[in-house]
Amino acid sequence: MSIVVGMAIGVVVLILAQFIDGRVACAIGVAAVAGYLGTLFIWRRRRARTTAAQFGLRPDELTSFLGDLQRGDKDSALGRIASAQERHRSEFKEATGIDSHTITPMIGRDISYADIVGHAFRVCDFERGGTRIGPNGEVLAASRFVPYGYLLVESPITTMRARLPIAHRDDFLLAASVFDEPKLLYSVTEAEEAELLVTYAPKHRLPGGLSGGLTHVLHYVITPRGTLDRYYAVNDDMHMATPAPEKLFGPFVYKGEIRVHVNPEPIL
Numbered sequence: 250m251s252i253v254v255g256m257a258i259g260v261v262v263l264i265l266a267q268f269i270d271g272r273v274a275c276a277i278g279v280a281a282v283a284g285y286l287g288t289l290f291i292w293r294r295r296r297a298r299t300t301a302a303q304f305g306l307r308p309d310e311l312t313s314f315l316g317d318l319q320r321g322d323k324d325s326a327l328g329r330i331a332s333a334q335e336r337h338r339s340e341f342k343e344a345t346g347i348d349s350h351t352i353t354p355m356i357g358r359d360i361s362y363a364d365i366v367g368h369a370f371r372v373c374d375f376e377r378g379g380t381r382i383g384p385n386g387e388v389l390a391a392s393r394f395v396p397y398g399y400l401l402v403e404s405p406i407t408t409m410r411a412r413l414p415i416a417h418r419d420d421f422l423l424a425a426s427v428f429d430e431p432k433l434l435y436s437v438t439e440a441e442e443a444e445l446l447v448t449y450a451p452k453h454r455l456p457g458g459l460s461g462g463l464t465h466v467l468h469y470v471i472t473p474r475g476t477l478d479r480y481y482a483v484n485d486d487m488h489m490a491t492p493a494p495e496k497l498f499g500p501f502v503y504k505g506e507i508r509v510h511v512n513p514e515p516i517l
Contacts, residue, residue: 310332314329353411353412354412361458368406369481369498371403371445372446373401373402375400375427376400377397378391396415397420399414400412416460417465423467423507426509444471444474444476448498450501451466452466468494470498471512472515473513476497476517480517
């Protein structure tokens with residue numbers, strides 16, 4: 250799969266280069282690679298050697314990387330990939346003048362929906378993209394051809410923040426309900442700041458993880474700050490391999506009243 254992704258990225262960059270500045274196309278390619286790296290789950294050991302080599306580890310680094318995996322030292326293995334990635338970013342910036350850190354990968358374009366289904370993310374920001382909410386609660390999009398908006402998200406399963414498109418009006422309204430009333434993030438407990446989490450979990454899925462229906466696909470929950478990190482640290486990162494989003498979000502609701510859940514004491 251990683252080889253196919255790499256070939257696809259290369260083709261995209263070559264096509265883009267026909268229409269835009271070659272350096273910009275290359276930068277987009279780096280963002281795509283970085284986005285795919287963000288979905289590298291270290292427990293996929295059968296593919297670890299091939300994947301790590303493709304992400305630019307030198308032979309000595311690859312030997313150390315495989316040794317880390319054999320010892321079960323996930324943090325050191327990820328650190329070696331992160332260091333190699335940073336080295337390539339520095340080389341890319343020196344050659345092109347473009348800082349790939351400023352390019353945020355987008356889910357659905359640079360990161361496959363199939364890789365994030367049921368995984369939890371922390372919402373860092375809400376980009377409305379020109380969409381407005383009318384006086385009667387109607388969602389007025391800036392264009393029919395782009396998402397209603399985007400969520401800037403982060404998670405222990407990725408190496409960087411990413412943009413998550415909001416393609417359903419109800420999902421936009423739910424996000425707006427929190428960001429228009431920020432004191433909600435302080436209502437979970439009296440003394441502790443909270444965090445807004447989101448997961449992508451469509452009722453029906455098509456190949457590639459895309460939604461196969463018209464129902465909303467994003468589910469939100471407000472939890473005490475630090476919940477996301479604790480969730481992914483449970484039982485040696487069990488939830489990275491096998492997501493259990495209902496522990497955080499409760500039962501998924503697709504019809505009737507949908508809302509942002511509040512989970513003050515998640516049982517992980």
